[in-house]
Amino acid sequence: MLSQKSEILAQTSLFAGLARPEIEALAQRAVEKRYVPGEFLFHEGEECAGLFVLGQGSVKIFKTSASGREVMLAVESAPSSVAEVPLFDGGPYPASVRAIDDVVAYLIGKKDFQQVCRQHPEIPLKVLAVTGRRLRHLVGIVESVTFG
Numbered sequence: 001m002l003s004q005k006s007e008i009l010a011q012t013s014l015f016a017g018l019a020r021p022e023i024e025a026l027a028q029r030a031v032e033k034r035y036v037p038g039e040f041l042f043h044e045g046e047e048c049a050g051l052f053v054l055g056q057g058s059v060k061i062f063k064t065s066a067s068g069r070e071v072m073l074a075v076e077s078a079p080s081s082v083a084e085v086p087l088f089d090g091g092p093y094p095a096s097v098r099a100i101d102d103v104v105a106y107l108i109g110k111k112d113f114q115q116v117c118r119q120h121p122e123i124p125l126k127v128l129a130v131t132g133r134r135l136r137h138l139v140g141i142v143e144s145v146t147f148g
Helices: 004-011 020-029 085-089 110-119 122-147
Strands: 030-035 040-042 050-056 058-064 070-077 080-082 096-099 103-109
Touching: 004 020, 004 030, 004 050, 004 103, 020 030, 020 103, 020 110, 020 122, 030 040, 030 050, 050 110, 070 080, 070 122, 085 110, 085 122, 103 110, 110 122
Parallel strands: none
Antiparallel strands: 030 103, 040 096, 050 080, 050 103, 058 070, 058 096
């Protein structure tokens, strides 16, 4: 039987379809975090601490302009994940993420995630598929803003 943490991880598009050993390896490294509405999971430009898997609640992903205007990129609701890209490119978080309602998230540290990926190469392949879909979504946003 999978733990509750493992069940949540297995329900995300990022990890759906992975074998039990891969899910368990990730769940063992996931640390539960709780956020209240309006609280930031992380800010744009911060060093990447790791991957956040949403077990409960919803978050707003957005960029902030120099003038302080927020541009919403997406809303993610549990079960889902945020912050996949900086796990691999070494850069900071590219956007801010704020809780819309009460959020329970599981943080898998960057080094832990990379170690599990080296041991289980199926995981980064799933991450590529999910980030590819999200990139296509963001290109659609850019097109609609640019071309109306």
